[in-house]
Amino acid sequence: MEDVMDRFKKLFDVNDPQKGGSFYLQSKILRARERIESEVRQAEEKASRDSELKEGWKPKVFKDR
Numbered sequence: 001m002e003d004v005m006d007r008f009k010k011l012f013d014v015n016d017p018q019k020g021g022s023f024y025l026q027s028k029i030l031r032a033r034e035r036i037e038s039e040v041r042q043a044e045e046k047a048s049r050d051s052e053l054k055e056g057w058k059p060k061v062f063k064d065r
Contacts, residue, residue, distance in 0.1 A: 001040060008033045 011029045015021035 001037075004033065004036055 008029060012026055013019075015023075015026040015029065017023045017026065
């Protein structure tokens with residue numbers, strides 16, 4: 001994700017409309033970053049669920065209740 005953010009910042013700045021860049025390309029770059037972040041988040045959640053299934057469900061028990 002760090003590499004993605006570095007590339008995003010570079011491409012986003014290069015396509016700044018105030019510097020002669022394209023707003024259209026800048027918006028596409030932003031949407032691509034959002035999509036990558038979404039995919040990574042989903043993969044992390046799936047990995048978390050899979051690891052929980054392998055370990056078994058362990059409910060949290062509070063003795064003071």
